[in-house]
Amino acid sequence: MTEMQIGAPELALDWHRSGKGAALATVVETWGSAPRRVGAQMVVSGDGQIEGSVSGGCVEGAVMVEAMEAIETGKSALLEFGVSDGDAFAVGLACGGTIKVLVEPVGQVLPEAVLTELVAARAARKAVAYVVNPRTGGGTLLYDGFEARFRMDRSGLEENGTFVAIHNPPLRLVVVGAVHIAQALIPMARLAGFDPIVVDPRSAFGSEARFPGETILDDWPDEALQHLGVDARTALVLLTHDPKLDDPALHIGLRSEAFYIGALGSSRTHAKRLERLESAGFAPSVLARIHGPIGLDIGAASPAEIAVSIMAEMLLVLRTGA
Structure with a gap:
């Protein structure tokens, strides 16, 4: 899409x-x-x-x-x-x-x-760079060769005087699970420049009253992600705690270029998750892409604090590739 x-x-x-x-x-x-x-x-x-x-x-x-x-x-x-x-x-x-x-x-x-x-x-x-001599104008387009600039969304002059204008797709956050953490995370992500989307087939959770003005998809997560398309400017956050919802989304996310994949759950829950996914054929090197337990370890306790830790981890990965 x-x-x-x-x-x-x-x-x-x-x-x-x-x-x-x-x-x-x-x-x-x-x-x-x-x-x-x-x-x-x-x-x-x-x-x-x-x-x-x-x-x-x-x-x-x-x-x-x-x-x-x-x-x-x-x-x-x-x-x-x-x-x-x-x-x-x-x-x-x-x-x-x-x-x-x-x-x-x-x-x-x-x-x-x-x-x-x-x-x-x-x-x-598609991320693309417009490369031009600013003294003459009339540049060309390149799709690679400026990885650091793409990651940092940073246009600028190269040492040789060439100007590189970075055109990145808008950042997008797909949250699977319309839970309390999502209610705090969605507005934070919007303030940080993300286009957020909430996915939850449970209508009682993913309601307009709980997420006023936001895009809410009541599809099953795998169907929603197939429809949306998951690219290198997409962050995928899984918050349901339910393997029936999280795992199908992970199957698609792990086969995509999503720059961030995070899943809520304790270390024990995450270990079981990895076992299921390895049994489904995913290599350990691929499973290492999942940030779980999700978020930076800042001692977060409340839903809002957990949302802060997730937002911080997303930005860390986006800007540094960590």
């Missing part, structure tokens, strides 16, 4: 194809205190429509003017904005600083074919 991201690349392609013209503006470097990270993007149409952000205040207005000119001339631009602390807020640089912004008109500098492939990769939840 794919999830469409609507962002600057998608709008740029749509505006370009509609005949409006479009330019992508990307933050390629910052010094000091800048409100947007390297890699932040804004798209500008030929008639002055903008979406996204590279900073705020006067910087965005200046980038819009330069982008419209780039669309007219068909040339890229590398813009630099710097301010002192006293003037910082006026131009959107919170505490003073400097930013560089690359502006690329679509179809002239940024090839339409490259942008089309980028949009397709984002829709298919």
